[in-house]
Amino acid sequence: MNLKKYETDINQYATEITKYLISRGSNYEDAQDTVQDTLVKMISLDIFIPPDKLRAWMYRVAIRKYINTYNRNKHYQTLIQQLSTEVMTSEFLLETSPLLTFLEQLPPYQKQLLTAYYYKNYSTKQLADMFDISLSKVKIDLYRARKKLKKILEKEGYDQWSL
Template identity: 35%
Template sequence: MTFGGDMRLDQYEAFLVELSTELQRYLVSRGARPETAADICQDVFVKALEMDLALPPDKPRGYLYRVAWSTYLDHYRRERRYRELVAQYLVPNQREQVNQQTTGQLAFPFQKLRPKERDLLILRYDQGLSIKEIAMRLGRRPGAVKMRLRRVHQKLKRLMGSEWHE
């Protein structure tokens, strides 16, 4: 099987690996953490595969750069929102305030989280630890930490309902 004239499948795969590395470097140069850049690149290529998009070797760069950048911006905005919420409702010196505050609409969902879930949010968004660093600290695999964090995000969205602005 050939792609774009004389390019064979193994050459095309090598091209995609090189392009992925290039995209990761681009995102890191624009402020992304290396692990975030790797995740975003993986997501971008999965999206391209899900769309059944056959990318000719002379065309995908611009498209994939745009998709990677917009995906990173979405990720950055979501991370910033979590940092703001954690700083407001979970930072250790404010925990007592959260526990005493019963009328705050946004404080309520944070009260409903288990202590381990709150601690996970603090490690990630207040202390700024990477998934790998959190995994080492908790004695877990990075994939398990990532999944727990995703579940906490989903729980918060459910609890916050219309107050969640992502």
């Protein structure tokens, strides 16, 4: 077995598969990434693929990798679209909510905290990272902000059911 010939065949097939993927709608960078992933898989398997089966094996692996990547990207695009719709909806709810006028009466930090937690669905961990404070401080500050908002609402004549 001639190792130089085997290496030449791999390079030739890699170029051929790249062109094939591009002809099927892939962009150049994605096609190259797919072929590179195929070569990495071949090396990581630590097996010898006979020269007469090498081309078919590389095609099969590359096409499967490309399809998986395409489906994953399509799924991510769907998720991003759903998330952006949810964010727009939550921002719309905030803008049209009668609570907005009462939130404006809070100090800026408390307003940001309540808005991020309830309308933008940030977790307490994300809020702690955002404001560079401890998790327990976030929880305490949320409690105090809610308490202060409740007092403002009661002062304006709202009870827990009338808003």
